[in-house]
Amino acid sequence: IETSTKKHTPQQKRRKSGSRTMTLVSSLPPLTPKIDAILVLDGDGNRLAGKYYGDFLTDTSSASARAAAAASGEDNGASVSKTMEDLRSAFERQLQSKIQGIAARPDAAEVVSVMGKTAVFCGGSPGQQGGGGDVRVVHIGPSSESELVLAHLVEGVYDALSHLMGGATDRTMVLDNLELVFLLIDEHCDGGIILETDGAKLASAVLLRDDDGAALMQAEQGAGQGQGGKPTGAPNMGAIAAGDMTIGQAFRQAREQLISNLAQRDGM
Incomplete structure (x- = not known):
């Protein structure tokens, strides 16, 4: 009894492997950046505007809420006794402690890590001066998200904010035009999903x-x-x-x- 084995040349193997890889890649959905929060902070770290998305500090039973409570040093159990606003304030204080005194150029965002999240921001004033300096626009994303992607997002929003405020991105100007800031956040992001990144288009x-x-x-x-x-x-x-x-x-x-x-x- 004769048996025949069909052997493939190395070129044929590579060709088959390549076609299989291309089919797998083409079936994947497009990668859409997702963020956990957008914050507009003054020089002292006070939130002037912002939104939290998904399960990040939006529910007291979430893991992020328990982590924020534990970081505040008062809640260490599985239950969280603090209100959600208190937990957000605690997170923002931690964020401010890391970005205070850092001025990020509009086209060169800075990156820090807070509570296992990646925070990328533009704006701010150098040194220790307070709320009289430029406000900061901060994007909070999961640690798995690309820092370059988050930087691109926050730079677009900061550019749009600068256009809307006439170049004066200080606390007083932002508070006087707060409705425009909330509209800007809505045009940029819906439920954590990014809608638009171009600063000029956002401002328009x-x-x-x-x-x-x-x-x-x-x-x-x-x-x-x-x-x-x-x-x-x-x-x-x-x-x-x-x-x-x-x-x-x-x-x-x-x-x-x-x-x-x-x-x-x-x-x-």
Whole structure:
């Protein structure tokens, strides 16, 4: 009985191996960067704006919450007695202790490690001076995320913030335009998933949404003033569901409501 064994040349083996590798790579989904938090801090480490995503300091039962509680030196068990805001403040204090006195150029982000997370930031003032210096934009990501990717993300957001603030990225300017900062965060990231990274495009998108909100508010005010020739109080936002309002529209509604209430009180 004759048996024949089919042998492959080294070239054929490489060709088959290569085709198998290409098929495997092409079936993988595209890599999308994901972040755990975006923070805008003043020179003293106080949070001016920011958002936390996923399970990072968003639930007291999460591992990150227990780690933050243990790091604060007060909670060491499996249960966390502190509020989530306290845990976030503790994390931000640890972050500030590592980035204080470091000034990162807008095109050269700096990297530190905090509680097992990678923190990449732009902005800040050199030395130990406090909140009068530039604010810092900080991106928090998992330790497995590429530092170069996180640096690219934070540099884009800082560039957009600088455009929106007219180049004056200090605490006072940011607080005076806080609604634009929240809009910027929303345009950049949704639920930890990155939507846009280009600074110019981010700034344009924020200004467009802000203009749309202002135009809508003026139209609603005009409709209210048309009834009886005087304002009827708060702007009529009934046509917009609360869940459909942008942050800018919500800020404007609250501001106009306050102004209207003060005007009515003074007129009595």
